[in-house]
Amino acid sequence: MNREREGSKDMLIITICVGSSCSIRGSDELAAEIQHLIKKEQLDGLVDIVGAFCMDTCSKGVSVRVGERAFEGIRPENASEFFYKEILPYANSTLLSK
Numbered sequence: 001m002n003r004e005r006e007g008s009k010d011m012l013i014i015t016i017c018v019g020s021s022c023s024i025r026g027s028d029e030l031a032a033e034i035q036h037l038i039k040k041e042q043l044d045g046l047v048d049i050v051g052a053f054c055m056d057t058c059s060k061g062v063s064v065r066v067g068e069r070a071f072e073g074i075r076p077e078n079a080s081e082f083f084y085k086e087i088l089p090y091a092n093s094t095l096l097s098k
């Protein structure tokens, strides 16, 4: 996982909080699972993961941004559901429509 950086118009950036609260709740496992799904769906080079420190939305799970959309309370065990509901459709609509 890279540290925070600017996204490009041709790449969807998934920002995963690696602050202490989110780390305890499984941000590393969530990032690893999402990375696996990015490879599985052949989105390498189109979707990338970066880490961020506390996003001020500590709650029941990990805080995540998909592009500019913010989510909180994501759990590693829900990574696949989250990916196919919130990441893949967004990647398809924002990247593949260009």
Ligand code: FES
Binding pocket: 017, 018, 019, 020, 021, 022, 023, 053, 054, 055, 056, 057, 058, 059, 062, 063
């Ligand atoms: S530690 Fe992740 S939102 Fe605060």
